[in-house]
Each structure stands twice: as C-alpha cells, then as structure tokens.
Amino acid sequence: MSTDVAASTPVPQAETVQPQGMRKNGKQWHEPKAAFRPKAGNSTYEKRQEERKAMAATKAKEKEMKDEKEEERQRRITALKEKRVKKEEKARYEKMAETMHKKRVERLKRKEKRNKMLKS
Structure with a gap:
C-alpha cells in the first residue's frame, strides 16, 4: 500500500532550461541574456501626462497642508x-500702582491706549 501512495502523488519537477545548442563565443557556463531594448519601459504621452497631473495634485495638497x-x-x-x-x-x-494713586494709574492707562490707537 505504501507504493500506491507514493505512485499516486506527482513529484514536482523543476523547470529545466532547454539547451539552445553551443554558444558562438564558447562561454556555455554563462546564462543566456535577453536582447537589449532601451525603449521597452517607455509609456505613452497620455499616460505620462496623467502621471504628471497626479503628481502635481499631490504636491499641491502637500503644500496646502504645510x-x-x-x-x-x-x-x-x-x-x-x-x-x-x-x-x-x-x-x-x-x-x-504701588507708588501712585489708583486713579492716576487708570488715567495713564487710558492715555497710553489712545496713543497706541493713534500709532497703529
């Protein structure tokens, strides 16, 4: 019965890279490289414009909060x-008020307030 259980469960196999044949430069131990595509990551103009608008909105919100x-x-x-x-x-x-009379201090307060009003 133990053989039935072992036979029924599939053994996961690691993905093996299919051999491409001999490399021209003779460096078979190096991994094969993908082609260099400098424009592969570029997006459309409309998409870039949308990203710029979103960034501007974020910056405006941050500035407002600051x-x-x-x-x-x-x-x-x-x-x-x-x-x-x-x-x-x-x-x-x-x-x-310690040295002067109370009423005189009150008069000085009023006078100073008038002067402040005239200055500003």
Missing part, C-alpha cells in the same frame, strides 16, 4: 507674544 500647519504655528506664536506683552504691561501697571 501652509496650514505653518499658519497654525504662527498663530500660536503671535498669541504667545501677545500674552507676554499683556503680562508685562499688567506687571508694569501694578508696579506703578
């Missing part, structure tokens, strides 16, 4: 700077 990210970063930076300026101004007014 610009959006940079804009967000700049917004955060300006918000931080404004926050620091306000904090410094508040500390300055508090220091002034």
Whole structure:
C-alpha cells in the first residue's frame, strides 16, 4: 500500500532550461541574456501626462497642508507674544500702582491706549 501512495502523488519537477545548442563565443557556463531594448519601459504621452497631473495634485495638497500647519504655528506664536506683552504691561501697571494713586494709574492707562490707537 505504501507504493500506491507514493505512485499516486506527482513529484514536482523543476523547470529545466532547454539547451539552445553551443554558444558562438564558447562561454556555455554563462546564462543566456535577453536582447537589449532601451525603449521597452517607455509609456505613452497620455499616460505620462496623467502621471504628471497626479503628481502635481499631490504636491499641491502637500503644500496646502504645510501652509496650514505653518499658519497654525504662527498663530500660536503671535498669541504667545501677545500674552507676554499683556503680562508685562499688567506687571508694569501694578508696579506703578504701588507708588501712585489708583486713579492716576487708570488715567495713564487710558492715555497710553489712545496713543497706541493713534500709532497703529
């Protein structure tokens, strides 16, 4: 019975290269080479145009995303700077309030705000 099982399963045979005969240059140990075809990989003009359009769309999307990210970063930076300026101004007014009367500090604040409005 063991011979029946062995006989019924086909043995996979490796693909053998058919001999082409003797090579002209005598180097039978080298693998035969395919012909050199420099234009084999070229695609049609329409296909290249489609690829260029797809690449341009991808680049535009990437640029848009980068610009959006940079804009967000700049917004955060300006918000931080404004926050620091306000904090410094508040500390300055508090220091002034220690030595001056409260109403005089308020008058100076209003006056400085008017000057800022005129400058910008």
